[in-house]
Amino acid sequence: MPAPGEVYTVDGRKMHLQRSGPAPATALHPTLVLEAGGGCASPIYARLQKALSAKYPVISYDRAGMGWSEADDAPFDGKRNAQHLHALLAAAGVTGPIVLIGHSLGGLLNRIYTGLYPEQVAGVVMLDSSHPEQFEAFQGLPAETLAPERKKRAEFQAGGLPPPEFALVQAIFADMPHVLRQMAANYTPETVDTMVKEHEGLQHVARQAGASPDLGTRPLSVLSATVMPKLPPGAEEGAEVQRRWPEYQEAHAALSKRSRLHRVEGAEHMSLVVLPPFVNRIAEEVDWVMAELGCAR
Structure with a gap:
């Protein structure tokens, strides 16, 4: 499937972004930039x-090896990702301020980006980060799950039946058939390789984010899911993360002197960003951030 958005060459490889919404009202009016979760x-x-x-003007983009962006031979690195995103935005003519909206891993990447380009980032929204x-x-x-996952995706791309997990995706995006086609086009074995690379770099990226400066007085909205997934027996590591999740979200809110934290009742980690009631809640928080910046519409 051809890229639905715009493709630019950054550091010798193609990167994809999609833009929507009105153009910035002035050079000082921020553009919203979405940073996806891992994989x-x-x-x-x-x-x-x-x-x-x-x-508002909105941009989403694909990290290296995801969507319509070419894979990167280098290990996954938060600073490298920020540099590529910065160059991509410049190539697309986005030179004014931005508000970063990061889901899951995207929250860590946004902290790194803000540390590298503090003059560009006007505000931040963290979505169950x-x-x-x-x-x-x-x-x-x-490791034992990777080969079967690649095989399943290769069979699908060769004309096989959709995998069982696609039924939920089809239900969620039934009113957006073009999105279903895009997601099917991205269900490839190569994407698994990118997921592995991002997982291998998580600890490194986490340390980079932890070493990044606080957000100062930038308006910051933190939205947290309240429904935790059921874990398999023996998943002590995951259980500890779930126990500390509220604490982690409070720590996010403490990154700025101008922040607020909302726990979104009934939302899970992924449903927060795809189901209409929760998406509308996110939009309300973006309105607050933009109002704090004097740019509400």
């Missing part, structure tokens, strides 16, 4: 992008 391509955030672009400490004992993806 996620831009179509997953299509409903959120649509909701936000009713008022990861915390640097949660990866201290991270074990990575089970």
Whole structure:
């Protein structure tokens, strides 16, 4: 499938972004930039992008090896990712201030980006974001699951039946058939390799985020899911992360002197960013951030 957005060459490889919404009202009016969670391509955030672009200019993009962006031979690195995103935005003509909206791993990447380009980042929204400490004992993806996952995706791309997990995706995005086609096009064995690379770099990226400066007085909204997934027996590491999740979200809110934290009742880690009621809640928080910046519409 051709890239649905715009493709630019950054550091010798192609990177993809999608923009929507009105153009910035002035050079000082921020553009919203969505940073995906680990292993996620831009179509997953299509409903959120649509909701936000009713008022504001919005950009989503694909990290290296995801969506329509070419893979990167280098290990996954938060600073390298920030540099590539910065160059991508410049190539697309986004030179004014931005508000970073990061889901899961995206929250860590946004902290790194803000530390590198503090003059560009006007505000931050963290969506059930990861915390640097949660990866201290991270074990990575089970090796025995990778080959079957690649095989399943290769068979699907060769014309096989959709995998069972696609039924839920089809239900969630039934009103957005173009998004379903995009997600099917991205369900490839190569994407698994990118997921592995991102998992292998999680501890390094977490340390980079933890070493980044606080957010100062930037408006910061932290939204946290309240429904935790059921864990398999013996998943002590995951159980400890779940126990500390509220504490992690409070720590996020403490990164700025101008912040607020909301626990979104009934939301899970992924449903927070794809289901309409929760997406609308995120849009309300973006309105607050933009109002704090004097840019509400």
